[in-house]
Amino acid sequence: MLQSYIKQILSLYNYVDAIVMVDINGIINYSDNFRTNIYNLYSEEVIGKYICDIYPELNENNSSLLRVLKSGKAILNETQHLVNYKHIEIDAVNSTFPLKSGDKIIGAVEVSAYIDPEKQRKNITLQLKERDKDKSKYYNIITNDANMVSIKKKILKISKSDSPILIYGHTGTGKEMIAQSIHKNSTRSSKPFISQNCAAIPSTLLESILFGTLKGSYTGAENRKGLFETADGGSLFLDEINSMEISMQAKLLKAIENQEIRRVGSTESIKVNVRIISAVNESPLKSIAENKLREDLFYRIGVIQVNLPDLKDRKNDIKFLSDHFIKQYNNKMGKSIIGLDDSVKKIFKSYSWPGNIRELKNIIESAFNLTYNHILTIEDLPDYIFSVKSDSHEIPDVIMSEKSLPELIEDYEKSIIEYAIENTVNITEASKMLKISRQALNYKLSKYNIQK
Ligand SMILES: Nc1ncnc2c1ncn2[C@@H]1O[C@H](COP(=O)(O)OP(=O)(O)OP(=O)(O)O)[C@@H](O)[C@H]1O
Ligand SMILES: [Mg+2]
Incomplete structure (x- = not known):
C-alpha cells in the first residue's frame, strides 16, 4: 500500500532526488534517497527516527x-x-504535502530535488510530468458470462452519449479496460483518453494535476495545462475517486457542473468539454455512508453506473479467460501450451480470486515461465493459491484428477509447509505458525524434501 503510494507520487514528477514521509508525530516512516553519492543518507538509518534528530x-x-x-x-x-x-x-x-484521512492530518510527504553543488543547477523546480495525450490500448473485453455480455451491450449503448459514467468493481475486475472501451466506442475516440488515479494524492497536488497552474501562483509554478485541458474533447478517467480528499471532491464537482476549470492561482475560467468516467473499488453507497464520497458528487458522476462482478461470480469466465490468456502468452512467448490440466481447472473453479482477472492473468504468465510441459499443472501454480481459503465448500472431485486422495492431501500439506517456511525466519517460528512441534515439522521437511 505504502510502496504503491510512493511509486505513484514519484511517477508524477520529471525528476526527484529524495522522498521522505513522516507520521503525525514527525517520525520518519518512509525515506528514499536516489543520490546517496552527493547526500549520504540511507533509509535504514533514518526510518523510525524523529525528523529533527x-x-x-x-x-x-x-x-x-x-x-x-x-x-x-x-x-x-x-x-x-x-x-x-x-x-x-x-x-x-522541496514540495511538501499533508496526508489526510478524511479531514484528519495523519502525516506529511516531501519530495526534493537537490541543487547539485558541483553543477550549480540553478532555478531548479520540481516539475510535474507532461501527460501523454493518449496511451490507451483497445483491449477486447473477453467474456462468456451472461451478466458480462449484457454489460458489454450496455457499454456500446452508453458510449454514444455524453453522460458521466461510474464504474464500480473490485481490484482487477477490468475497470480501466471498460473505461477505455467506452472511450474507443464513443464519438470522442479521436480525442485523448486520459487516466488519473486519485488514490491518496494530496489535494494540492491533485488540484494542480487536474486543473493546471498559472505562472507565479506559487514558487516555481509554470503556466501549465491540467488534465481537464489536456483531455479536452475526449474522456477523463478518474480512478479510485472514493480516495480523493473531500475538499478536492467539492472542487471537482464544481468543475464538472460548470464545465469549466480555473488553473491554480488564476481567476480566469476556462471552458472544457470532457466526458468524465470515474471508478470506485468499494460500494459507492458505503463510501458515502463513511463520508469518503460526497453524495452530491456521486449523483453527478454516477448518472450511468456499471457494476463489474468479481471473477469468482463469473464461473464461466474462469476457463474462458484462461484459454484467452494462454493463447495470448503462446503468441507472446512463442510457446505452444494447450491448456490447463484437470486439477488446475478444479482449483481455479473453487479459488476465491481476490485479485480477479489481473490475478488470473498473472498466475498464467507465471505458470508459463515455470512449466516444462504442454499443459499447465499444479506444480506451475504459485504456492499461495493453496493457502488462501477457498471460496467454495465443494468437496474436491478426486475422480477428475490423476492423483489419489492421499496424494492430493500431501500436495496440499506440502504447499502449506512451504508457505510457512518462506514466510518465517526459522523453523521454530514456522512450527509456531503451523501449530505443530519443531520435531514434527523437521520430519515433514525431510519427507517433502523442503530446504530451509
Ligand atoms: N474481460 C477481460 N478480457 C480480457 N482481459 C481483461 C478483461 N478484464 C480485465 N482484463 C485484464 O485484466 C487486467 C486488469 O484489468 P484493469 O486494469 O482494467 O482492472 P481494474 O479494475 O482497473 O484494476 P485496479 O482496480 O486494480 O486498478 C488488465 O491486464 C486487463 O487487460
Ligand atoms: Mg485500474
Missing part, C-alpha cells in the same frame, strides 16, 4: 514537514539548506 538544525518553525503537519497546507517548491546529523550539507528544493 536527523536534521539537528530543524525545529517546528523551520522544518517544512513539521509546518505542513501543523497547518495542513502544502508548501510548493521551497528552497531549504539542510544539514544532517553527519554534518553533510545540501541545498534542496
Whole structure:
C-alpha cells in the first residue's frame, strides 16, 4: 500500500532526488534517497527516527514537514539548506504535502530535488510530468458470462452519449479496460483518453494535476495545462475517486457542473468539454455512508453506473479467460501450451480470486515461465493459491484428477509447509505458525524434501 503510494507520487514528477514521509508525530516512516553519492543518507538509518534528530538544525518553525503537519497546507517548491546529523550539507528544493484521512492530518510527504553543488543547477523546480495525450490500448473485453455480455451491450449503448459514467468493481475486475472501451466506442475516440488515479494524492497536488497552474501562483509554478485541458474533447478517467480528499471532491464537482476549470492561482475560467468516467473499488453507497464520497458528487458522476462482478461470480469466465490468456502468452512467448490440466481447472473453479482477472492473468504468465510441459499443472501454480481459503465448500472431485486422495492431501500439506517456511525466519517460528512441534515439522521437511 505504502510502496504503491510512493511509486505513484514519484511517477508524477520529471525528476526527484529524495522522498521522505513522516507520521503525525514527525517520525520518519518512509525515506528514499536516489543520490546517496552527493547526500549520504540511507533509509535504514533514518526510518523510525524523529525528523529533527536527523536534521539537528530543524525545529517546528523551520522544518517544512513539521509546518505542513501543523497547518495542513502544502508548501510548493521551497528552497531549504539542510544539514544532517553527519554534518553533510545540501541545498534542496522541496514540495511538501499533508496526508489526510478524511479531514484528519495523519502525516506529511516531501519530495526534493537537490541543487547539485558541483553543477550549480540553478532555478531548479520540481516539475510535474507532461501527460501523454493518449496511451490507451483497445483491449477486447473477453467474456462468456451472461451478466458480462449484457454489460458489454450496455457499454456500446452508453458510449454514444455524453453522460458521466461510474464504474464500480473490485481490484482487477477490468475497470480501466471498460473505461477505455467506452472511450474507443464513443464519438470522442479521436480525442485523448486520459487516466488519473486519485488514490491518496494530496489535494494540492491533485488540484494542480487536474486543473493546471498559472505562472507565479506559487514558487516555481509554470503556466501549465491540467488534465481537464489536456483531455479536452475526449474522456477523463478518474480512478479510485472514493480516495480523493473531500475538499478536492467539492472542487471537482464544481468543475464538472460548470464545465469549466480555473488553473491554480488564476481567476480566469476556462471552458472544457470532457466526458468524465470515474471508478470506485468499494460500494459507492458505503463510501458515502463513511463520508469518503460526497453524495452530491456521486449523483453527478454516477448518472450511468456499471457494476463489474468479481471473477469468482463469473464461473464461466474462469476457463474462458484462461484459454484467452494462454493463447495470448503462446503468441507472446512463442510457446505452444494447450491448456490447463484437470486439477488446475478444479482449483481455479473453487479459488476465491481476490485479485480477479489481473490475478488470473498473472498466475498464467507465471505458470508459463515455470512449466516444462504442454499443459499447465499444479506444480506451475504459485504456492499461495493453496493457502488462501477457498471460496467454495465443494468437496474436491478426486475422480477428475490423476492423483489419489492421499496424494492430493500431501500436495496440499506440502504447499502449506512451504508457505510457512518462506514466510518465517526459522523453523521454530514456522512450527509456531503451523501449530505443530519443531520435531514434527523437521520430519515433514525431510519427507517433502523442503530446504530451509
Ligand atoms: N474481460 C477481460 N478480457 C480480457 N482481459 C481483461 C478483461 N478484464 C480485465 N482484463 C485484464 O485484466 C487486467 C486488469 O484489468 P484493469 O486494469 O482494467 O482492472 P481494474 O479494475 O482497473 O484494476 P485496479 O482496480 O486494480 O486498478 C488488465 O491486464 C486487463 O487487460
Ligand atoms: Mg485500474
